[in-house]
Amino acid sequence: MGHSKADWSGDLPPYKTKMTEPIHAAGLGVADRLERLQRASYNVFNLASNDVAVDLLTDSGTGAMSQEQWSAMFRGDESYAGASSFARMENAFQDLTGMRFVLPAHQGRAAERSLFEGLRHVGVLDSGSIIASNAFFDTTLGWASRFARCENLYCDAFDQGHGVPAAFKGDLGSDRLQRLVAENPGRVKLVLLTVTNNSAGGQPVSLQNILEVSAFCRKNGVLVFLDACRFAENAYFIKTCESGQSERPIRDIVHDMFSHVDGATFSAKKDARTNIGGALLFSSSQERLYRACRPSIIRHEGLYTYGGMAGRDMEAIAQGLQETTEFPYLEHRVGQVAYLHDRLARLDVPVLRPPGGHAVYVDARAYLPAIPEHEYRSDTLSLLLYALGGVRSVAIGNLMYAEKDEAGRILTPAKNDFVRLALPRNVYSVEHLSYVARVFQQINRVKPLLAQGVCVSGDFRNDHFDHFDCSMKPVDPDAFERAVLSL
Numbered sequence: 001m002g003h004s005k006a007d008w009s010g011d012l013p014p015y016k017t018k019m020t021e022p023i024h025a026a027g028l029g030v031a032d033r034l035e036r037l038q039r040a041s042y043n044v045f046n047l048a049s050n051d052v053a054v055d056l057l058t059d060s061g062t063g064a065m066s067q068e069q070w071s072a073m074f075r076g077d078e079s080y081a082g083a084s085s086f087a088r089m090e091n092a093f094q095d096l097t098g099m100r101f102v103l104p105a106h107q108g109r110a111a112e113r114s115l116f117e118g119l120r121h122v123g124v125l126d127s128g129s130i131i132a133s134n135a136f137f138d139t140t141l142g143w144a145s146r147f148a149r150c151e152n153l154y155c156d157a158f159d160q161g162h163g164v165p166a167a168f169k170g171d172l173g174s175d176r177l178q179r180l181v182a183e184n185p186g187r188v189k190l191v192l193l194t195v196t197n198n199s200a201g202g203q204p205v206s207l208q209n210i211l212e213v214s215a216f217c218r219k220n221g222v223l224v225f226l227d228a229c230r231f232a233e234n235a236y237f238i239k240t241c242e243s244g245q246s247e248r249p250i251r252d253i254v255h256d257m258f259s260h261v262d263g264a265t266f267s268a269k270k271d272a273r274t275n276i277g278g279a280l281l282f283s284s285s286q287e288r289l290y291r292a293c294r295p296s297i298i299r300h301e302g303l304y305t306y307g308g309m310a311g312r313d314m315e316a317i318a319q320g321l322q323e324t325t326e327f328p329y330l331e332h333r334v335g336q337v338a339y340l341h342d343r344l345a346r347l348d349v350p351v352l353r354p355p356g357g358h359a360v361y362v363d364a365r366a367y368l369p370a371i372p373e374h375e376y377r378s379d380t381l382s383l384l385l386y387a388l389g390g391v392r393s394v395a396i397g398n399l400m401y402a403e404k405d406e407a408g409r410i411l412t413p414a415k416n417d418f419v420r421l422a423l424p425r426n427v428y429s430v431e432h433l434s435y436v437a438r439v440f441q442q443i444n445r446v447k448p449l450l451a452q453g454v455c456v457s458g459d460f461r462n463d464h465f466d467h468f469d470c471s472m473k474p475v476d477p478d479a480f481e482r483a484v485l486s487l
């Protein structure tokens, strides 16, 4: 049965809460949190979740599952080989995307590694190869760069500035792709289109862009894969913002998105609304590549009918793939992001416009201009959010993407220096989001007192994964503490 605006106001969450989880950190004060930060070597990944009040570190694997997902888990077939739970998950992927072959993996990055290993095995990737993307996410870049040169090809709309709202700023710059292919004949082997584009503000990719990129790649013998973690949120934007798409059901749009590509890497921890899981998908024309990736899955993940997951996880994914394309769910989900975005914009916090699908992105360069570029502004802001209100966020900027030396000093700054506030699916209410906005009000008062940021302290591998565990410290710890305790 369809629904109209009259049935669904968009203001009413399409779920109610059946089980609660306590927020232990509600009792901590600023001084307690400063002490926790010190113990965590000023890296929010090192904090205990019990010390966090509102956790917006990631939307990956942090969502609340539905009662149907929990019920499906009881049916989990835990057989090593040929589990019926795999068959159900495989069918769900095939039905939703039209992809023919499905390999399971325990999460997205494992699927990515197997894809790159398979591509090398069939001779598509070699040391001179290039992989292009509308923007690689951190772990994807970490893996892909071990196999090929990686190129981010943003679109012009994204480059026009974070304050300029345009509907599909996640698009791949197709003119830039044409140039890259022309300048490197025969070397661009794969385009990985990230939907939605996490490193570029969670911005969506238009159907027109998917079509354009795939037509060009077909003509030039380049494979196209989706990094499809947030395919459903992307389809929601296509339906609501792309011309001629508004009458189409979300599932129809999803099918269309996948029909133009050769395959997909997938982290189920996002739009399949599960806490773990992943997959590699291949179109019917990519059977050889599918077979080449299978040994890598067996080697690293387990047999090709479980790939590092329990049968019950695959059941939850199969069910989640159904529910995630429901329009009221998506409208509420994207609406929550827009709500927080609006609250912050009203406080003059420079947020990337328009709001994306899963997170609000704060431009730390514009928000903390007094702090020098090489003192990791986005990490400083992330620490302020935790110290002042127990809000955990993630810096997507210099620490993740800048070119750095072996001591973690910035050589060439990253294109963007964002703090991402990612909303877990169906977890937080408007009250939690209002609380986050109030913490920003406090940061507005404290930031004039801060002229210095943070630096890397201790070991640094310089390997694209440092931000997960490296130690940081305020450049002037006393000044940082004084500013935070000044309220």
Ligand SMILES: Cc1ncc(COP(=O)(O)O)c(C=O)c1O
Binding pocket: 060, 107, 108, 109, 110, 137, 139, 140, 194, 198, 227, 229, 267, 268, 269, 277, 278
């Ligand atoms: C766009 C994108 N690709 C790939 C991944 C990796 O997925 P996973 O965390 O399941 O390994 C993520 C995770 O956040 C992501 O956002």
